[in-house]
Amino acid sequence: MNNAIDIRMVTKTYGTVTALKAVSLSIMDNEFFTLLGPSGCGKTTLLRMIAGFEDVTQGDILLFGQNIATLDPNLRPVNTVFQQYALFPHMSVIDNVAFGLKMKGLDLPTRTARAGEMLEMVHLSSFADRLPAQLSGGQQQRVALARALAPQPKVLLLDEPLSALDLKLRQAMRMELKQLQQDTGITFIFVTHDQEEALTMSNRIAVMSAGHVQQIGTPRDIYETPVNRFVADFIGETNLLEVDVASIAGDRAQVILPGGHAITCSTATHDAGRHHLSIRPERLTLVPLGAGMEAVVDQVIYLGTDLQVLVRLDGGTPLQVRIQNAARTQVPAPGSRIGLHLEEGAARLLAD
Amino acid sequence: MAGAAPDSGTSAETTYRSARVPLLLPTWLVIGIFLILPVALMAVYSFLTKEMRGGVIWEFSLAAYDQFFINRGLFGDEPPSLEWTYISVFGRSIAQAATATTLCLLIGFPTAWFIATRPPATRGVWLFLITVPYWVNLLIRTVSLRFLIRENGPLNDALLGTGLISEPLAMINTNFAVQLGLFYSYLPFMVLPIYAAVERYNFTLSEAAADLYASRWVILREIVLPIVKPGIIAGCLLVFIPSMGAFLAPNLLGGAKNFMIGSLIEEQFKRSLGNWPFGAAVSMILMSLVLILLMLYARSMAKTEAR
Ligand SMILES: Nc1ncnc2c1ncn2[C@@H]1O[C@H](COP(=O)(O)OP(=O)(O)OP(=O)(O)O)[C@@H](O)[C@H]1O
Numbered sequence: 028m029n030n031a032i033d034i035r036m037v038t039k040t041y042g043t044v045t046a047l048k049a050v051s052l053s054i055m056d057n058e059f060f061t062l063l064g065p066s067g068c069g070k071t072t073l074l075r076m077i078a079g080f081e082d083v084t085q086g087d088i089l090l091f092g093q094n095i096a097t098l099d100p101n102l103r104p105v106n107t108v109f110q111q112y113a114l115f116p117h118m119s120v121i122d123n124v125a126f127g128l129k130m131k132g133l134d135l136p137t138r139t140a141r142a143g144e145m146l147e148m149v150h151l152s153s154f155a156d157r158l159p160a161q162l163s164g165g166q167q168q169r170v171a172l173a174r175a176l177a178p179q180p181k182v183l184l185l186d187e188p189l190s191a192l193d194l195k196l197r198q199a200m201r202m203e204l205k206q207l208q209q210d211t212g213i214t215f216i217f218v219t220h221d222q223e224e225a226l227t228m229s230n231r232i233a234v235m236s237a238g239h240v241q242q243i244g245t246p247r248d249i250y251e252t253p254v255n256r257f258v259a260d261f262i263g264e265t266n267l268l269e270v271d272v273a274s275i276a277g278d279r280a281q282v283i284l285p286g287g288h289a290i291t292c293s294t295a296t297h298d299a300g301r302h303h304l305s306i307r308p309e310r311l312t313l314v315p316l317g318a319g320m321e322a323v324v325d326q327v328i329y330l331g332t333d334l335q336v337l338v339r340l341d342g343g344t345p346l347q348v349r350i351q352n353a354a355r356t357q358v359p360a361p362g363s364r365i366g367l368h369l370e371e372g373a374a375r376l377l378a379d
Numbered sequence: 380m381a382g383a384a385p386d387s388g389t390s391a392e393t394t395y396r397s398a399r400v401p402l403l404l405p406t407w408l409v410i411g412i413f414l415i416l417p418v419a420l421m422a423v424y425s426f427l428t429k430e431m432r433g434g435v436i437w438e439f440s441l442a443a444y445d446q447f448f449i450n451r452g453l454f455g456d457e458p459p460s461l462e463w464t465y466i467s468v469f470g471r472s473i474a475q476a477a478t479a480t481t482l483c484l485l486i487g488f489p490t491a492w493f494i495a496t497r498p499p500a501t502r503g504v505w506l507f508l509i510t511v512p513y514w515v516n517l518l519i520r521t522v523s524l525r526f527l528i529r530e531n532g533p534l535n536d537a538l539l540g541t542g543l544i545s546e547p548l549a550m551i552n553t554n555f556a557v558q559l560g561l562f563y564s565y566l567p568f569m570v571l572p573i574y575a576a577v578e579r580y581n582f583t584l585s586e587a588a589a590d591l592y593a594s595r596w597v598i599l600r601e602i603v604l605p606i607v608k609p610g611i612i613a614g615c616l617l618v619f620i621p622s623m624g625a626f627l628a629p630n631l632l633g634g635a636k637n638f639m640i641g642s643l644i645e646e647q648f649k650r651s652l653g654n655w656p657f658g659a660a661v662s663m664i665l666m667s668l669v670l671i672l673l674m675l676y677a678r679s680m681a682k683t684e685a686r
């Protein structure tokens with residue numbers, strides 16, 4: 028009963044296309060939950076099924092314990108912020124925001140007051156009488172948000188609401204959305220294909236690919252202990268190396284890097300054999316030659332806050348290393364030989 | 380080109396100005412020859428004196444308008460009062476055209492909606508099917524309709540055959556027959572503009588409304604209809620205006636009692652019993668009425684745009 032939404036073995040097919048394959052996940056009350064995945068992985072499909080715009084081919088969707096899988100969208104106490112906002116073009120901003128309240132049967136003074144509060148919350152009070160076409164993209168997006176929040180839904184669904192905004196506005200809106208979610212206490216289900224967005228805003232993330240949920244966890248879980256190659260590769264930047272497993276004990280593994288060096292790392296698999304190893308570039312440091320791994324510097328790329336150092340292990344395997352562009356940083360010369368140090372938790376052995 | 384760059388604005392303007400007359404000439408010619416000239420001719424004729432066997436005598440006269448509006452008795456010796464004969468023809472025409480327009484709207488809107496919501500690939504086929512009957516001449520189609528609905532025509536035969544009726548329905552030479560004829564003649568003019576409007580309609584708006592607890596009926600009334608309204612109004616005008624002036628359907632399907640303005644005007648230009656100035660005057664009055672309608676439409680559109 029603590030869960031706002033339970034998705035149980037939900038499958039969706041369009042003719043011969045299977046968009047979702049037996050997806051199960053639970054979203055807790057008050058949670059900022061993100062569905063993250065590449066284009067076409069089924070995020071929108073899942074969101075539209077929660078809203079009621081798509082039929083569920085198989086499985087159940089529970090809202091606070093009640094099965095809503097076959098309910099019409101207008102009977103579900105969830106609201107949606109659409110990607111292209113879908114504001115009613117013939118209604119003023121305030122009428123747009125008050126629409127859901129009107130449909131719920133609230134009287135005119137109440138809904139005008141409530142819509143006014145919502146507009147204040149998104150800083151658009153002075154635009155109440157404008158038409159949507161007379162607003163900028165960012166303002167329209169706020170109206171869409173106010174309109175969806177006004178009826179105080181139990182769950183708010185947001186389908187890439189920030190993707191049409193420019194970078195600065197997008198970053199500002201991230202913080203505002205997060206704040207809004209905390210202030211209202213409404214469960215947010217947020218769809219994005221932008222991993223940075225997902226990491227900065229979410230309580231938990233479901234990483235999806237090709238109709239499957241690959242991993243569900245906090246941003247830190249997802250980033251630091253990815254379960255498989257897809258998640259490690261999709262979230263952030265990483266070095267993926269094929270390695271031989273020497274031994275596995277519990278959640279620790281001994282693996283042999285190309286070049287022959289052996290390291291200990293956390294593992295998501297318990298099968299011996301050849302697997303992929305993920306090494307986050309910022310968890311690698313350059314150290315003086317001596318103990319440990321050695322590599323040759325190929326190239327140093329200037330990124331502003333960081334430097335990206337491309338190195339090559341003995342045997343030719345390329346690795347990228349991120350180091351901070353601080354004043355004390357000694358920039359290695361291309362062609363020079365350097366030592367590499369793996370920080371704790373830098374490497375993780377992945378399932379396929 | 381590069382040499383002209385510094386003063387390109389001015390030179391482009393000059394080019395534009397000198398090219399303006401030849402470019403606009405075709406438009407002026409078309410408007411002049413096909414619009415202004417005939418209407419002006421009609422306006423002038425309506426103020427001339429009638430020639431007994433058709434045609435006009437070039438002498439100013441208000442007789443045509445007098446005949447339309449003023450009743451002086453059969454021999455012209457009674458005190459003048461308002462003449463109702465022709466106004467009632469107008470009234471009947473408006474009623475017939477309005478009924479036909481309503482019929483077209485009731486059938487045309489769902490049809491247009493149906494077509495606009497098909498997958499894009501099949502929409503063309505449906506639109507094509509809508510236009511197929513219009514490859515046949517209107518006269519022939521109207522005569523065929525007459526054949527279909529006459530007393531011992533196929534429609535009555537079929538109805539009798541099913542036992543739904545025991546006597547043939549009197550459909551021909553009724554108001555209903557005229558409305559049916561007008562409906563049949565002008566249905567595509569309703570379907571096409573509504574189709575264009577619905578096709579442009581963003582169906583996500585319906586989803587957004589449903590998401591905000593609106594039922595299907597409310598979505599139609601509060602979201603869809605206001606947004607596709609321009610298409611509906613355009614369709615109604617496109618059906619109503621030609622229906623008002625139609626004479627084929629009323630003549631062929633309505634019989635003598637049910638004639639409309641179109642027939643009245645047509646009568647006046649028949650050589651034997653014509654009255655050209657009167658025909659011209661009736662046309663002018665009809666046109667004024669239509670212009671008023673169009674102005675009201677333009678005003679309502681301007682209001683919609685301004686919102
Ligand atoms: N109406 C439909 N008919 C057929 N296939 C569909 C339909 N809608 C979606 N699909 C398919 O289902 C899969 C998932 O689509 P969905 O829109 O959920 O992806 P998404 O994760 O939201 O992608 P994006 O990030 O590009 O929006 C895709 O392969 C898509 O082609």
Ligand SMILES: [Mg+2]
Pocket residue numbers: 070071072
């Ligand atoms: Mg999508």
